[in-house]
Amino acid sequence: MALSTPPRFELHLPWSVSLKEAGLLLVVSMLATGGWWLSSGARLPLQADSTVYELELEAPLLSVTEALTFYDEGVHLFVDTRDETAGQTIPGSLFIRAATFDDDLLENFDFMFPEDALILFGNGNLTRTSNIAARLKARGYENLHILQGGLSGWQSGGGDISVTDQSITDESVTDQGAGS
């Protein structure tokens, strides 16, 4: 029986096998994606919020998951930008609000330095929080992030909440105007 030597680079493309394998791999990928998505703590919503992508924000967005990590590390400062605090905030937050911006900055003068990494959060209104970021940048604060989803996103993601008695007064609003 004569042995035949196969060519060194024999071409062979069985399309049915290739497509079957490709289909199987795609199904596995989809199942893995579903499992990954379901098991992640703070899930990326399946429906994108167009306002998040179409706004020109003054600082990059930070997901709740990343913010929770930074919170645990204790390196970043959290800045509450809401006028109405509704009695709750992220523990240890400083208050910098549009209507009382200058007073708040002065009050936090000894705690908040331009080189600090700040995470700004509001009530989910990104434009409003971004405006605060712009004013902080004008004062030399460069290391800024905006917490996506604001305080409610933080709560949904399992972040700690503390009760505060900080709230803006009508008098202080009248004193400084409505801010930017």
Place this chain on the structure above:
Amino acid sequence: MSGLLVLLCRLAVGGVFIYASLDKLAHPQAFAEVIHHYRIVPMALLHPAALLLPMVEFVVGAALVLGLGRRGAALILAVLLLVFMGGIGSALLRNLDISCGCFNTDGGHGVGLSLLWRDLGLLLLCLPPLLLRNGGPGFERTPHK
């Protein structure tokens, strides 16, 4: 000889895709922003694409490295590379100054002609695992007749 060539191509392409998937899997929101910058994917598909694409890269890259369904894996990665080249090409034609988001979601390499050449090189490396009979060592159950 051809088995060795296929093995090297599998390791190179599969390894690149596995590496490329890791940062995207860890930061889906940031990757969604990268995809959005290309202004190709409609808003309704943006997040599903940001979730699915890195997982496809990881699973298919791993399959190619291990030699599991290497023809199908090579076919998918070749198609993905063509899609990427189309995206980069369209960004270049529209003069978009954006980062490619190929390996990390935090800035990174801007889109440019060099990326097209790199993807073309990877595309060529997909051909031996796809076209040659000898798939090299791996977990393939039976050689394709």
